[in-house]
Amino acid sequence: MRYALGVEYDGSEFKGWQQLGESGCASVQATLQDALSSVADAPISVVCAGRTDAGVHGECQVVHFDSDVERSPRGWVLGTTTRLPPSVCVRWCVPVVDDFHARFSAKARRYRYRILNRQVRPALYRQILSWERRPLDADAMHRAAQALLGENDFGAFRSAQCQALHARRELQSIAVHRQGEVVEVEVQANAFLHHMVRNIVGSLLMVGAGEKPESWIGELLAGRDRNLAGPTAPPQGLVFVGPLYACSWKLPDEVTL
Structure with missing residues (x-):
């Protein structure tokens, strides 16, 4: 029998997914x-649907596994969660057909990056927030980010350790908005390159702080040169919100298109 699980985790104490x-x-x-x-x-x-780096969190990572053992979905959820550390839990379990694949069946993946924007570093929630002391113009960051939409070569935002065969990805949506002292970047794509979201955020921070014009993001994309882009943003602000699947797989609404 094949099962799909929704897994939530605080990545602070782990060396990544794999x-x-x-x-x-x-x-x-x-x-x-x-x-x-x-x-x-x-x-x-x-x-899994998408591997995360050390320090990166998962809101609803989806995994699949096969087992001949008979357990109810509730049994898998509760039995597994009781054996996990407090930083990890299984949120749901759904029996799926044998050709479901957590990675290859996914149509899209979503990430959220949150930045505390004030002069003093965070004490509470420091494991799930990045920090930037310089005032950020979230509206300018949002406008600049729209240059990344569509299918493009994201070589400028790809880490040197990336093992993907090519850098072309379809970025389906990206939004930057402010909620009080927190600036939030939400991004969805068919797939992501290694460090792609954190490298995009690192460049957007330079726009938000006034170091670079809004047009710079589009220039970076066209130039495809990682050495010209901004630094990689810290991992703790990044959450893998989860993948999205066709409704035919009959998974929970939060991971269904």
Whole structure:
């Protein structure tokens, strides 16, 4: 039987979704697999919709796994969550057909990046907020970001460690808005390159702070030169909101187009 899970996690204490643990820090994947295997009393491997880096969080990461063990969806959810650390939980479990694939069946993926914009660093919520002391013009950041829409070569926002075969991605939406002291960047694409969101945010911050004009983002995109773009934004402000699937898979509404 194949199952899909919705998984929520605080990435602060992990070395990423898949990266091997160091200094006592495990990966989210290994931690989840250990808990599932304990419930099944048999080894279980999971496949995720999108890997996240060290320090990046997941609001509704979707994974699938196969098991011959008979457990109810509620049993998988509660049994697995009780065996997970407080920083990880399974939100839901849905039986799916055998050709469902958490990664390849996804039509889109969504990320959110949140920046506390004030002179003093955060004390509360510091594990889920980035920080920028310089005043940011969120409206200018939003206008500049619209140059990234559509199918483009995002080489300017790709890390040197990226293993993707090419840099073309379809960025379907991007919005920047302010809520009090927090500036939020929301982005959706068919897929993302390694560090793509954090590199886009790092460049938008330079526009928001007045260091670069709004037209600069479009120039970076056209130039495809990572060395000319802004720095990579810190990981703690980034949340993988989750993937989106066709309604035919009959998954929960939050991950359905």
